[in-house]
Amino acid sequence: MSTYDARFKVWRGDGDGGGLEDFTVEVHDGEVVLDIIHRLQATQAPDLAVRWNCKAGKCGSCSAEINGRPRLMCMTRMSVFDPADTVTVTPMRAFPVVRDLVTDVSFNYTKAREVPSFVPPQGVAAGEYRMQQIDVDRSQEFRKCIECFLCQDTCHVVRDHEENKPAFAGPRFLMRVAELDMHPLDAAAESGLDRRRTAQDEHGLGYCNITKCCTEVCPEGIHITDNALIPLKERAADRKYDPLVWLGSRIRRRGEHTA
Structure with a gap:
């Protein structure tokens, strides 16, 4: 040796x-x-x-x-x-x-508690959940996270701007929001929780400028930016700016008021 x-x-x-x-x-x-x-x-x-x-x-x-x-x-x-x-x-x-x-990494545990958990579908027992394998594979990647917080550490929004911490969850927990938002059995919308709105308004999704530095340091090889943050940004933008989505929400609200 x-x-x-x-x-x-x-x-x-x-x-x-x-x-x-x-x-x-x-x-x-x-x-x-x-x-x-x-x-x-x-x-x-x-x-x-x-x-x-x-x-x-x-x-x-x-x-x-x-x-x-x-x-x-x-x-x-x-x-x-x-x-x-x-x-x-x-x-x-x-x-x-x-x-x-x-x-002291307690910041991360604070942010974890701020993300609403999975909302079970009504009328379906836990043992009766059924998903397509493609949906399992999509979210399983994010479950490989080992909570090392290296992605949080390298994200310049957290690393270089202490003042951003109250309003920004960081890539690890935006990834958690994305995982729940794409979960086919999550019934958050039915319970009145709009994960795309909360991602933008409460977890600071708009602060992320997709530099991919979080992906580069992930020891588990999770494609945080490409598979979680960018799709979540796209869905949040569709919800907020797509005129057809906006019109559909207006029609639904009008129908609720006249029912």
Whole structure:
């Protein structure tokens, strides 16, 4: 097994401030960045704070920024770097720092609670739900999300504009709205909930300018922009601006008033 000494810069600090600290640490074949962070904890920085769990790319816990790119530390192999490179590891920039590489991601749980859940169809028991396989496949892609929040971190609407956070759910939760809106069994409309209107008016869909940066950092390869955000934007625009849709809604409302 070959080894070499790598140069690392790791952010140390808390919510009041901090900075990059230099380390030289041994690297072995086949290791990932999280292995190196663990070695730093074991040999040089026992108080280094880092969040992790599965080390298999499925829990989403070890999100950070490596050389400025949002990544999972457990899925970033050291072999992608030249041994002469300095590897910089910093916390996710879009969220407040708790300590070192650990950030407060509670913003995301707040946004998750703001998305109305699936509305079951009336008169159909849970065991009687039936869907076409194409509809299952369409929404199943979005269910692969591991809640790493890298898409939230890289989205410039959240990352660069703190003032947008109250009005913008971010790509992860707009994807959730899109999934529910395209679900053939979701009875939100029958219950009076217009998911396309709420996407625009309450979750900030209009802030998204489809740069695809969220898709680029997704460790599960979910096509967030192409398969969720763009179709949701198209449906929201149809609802708001299509004259035939507008006329149909006027006719329905008039019929309700005269019934």
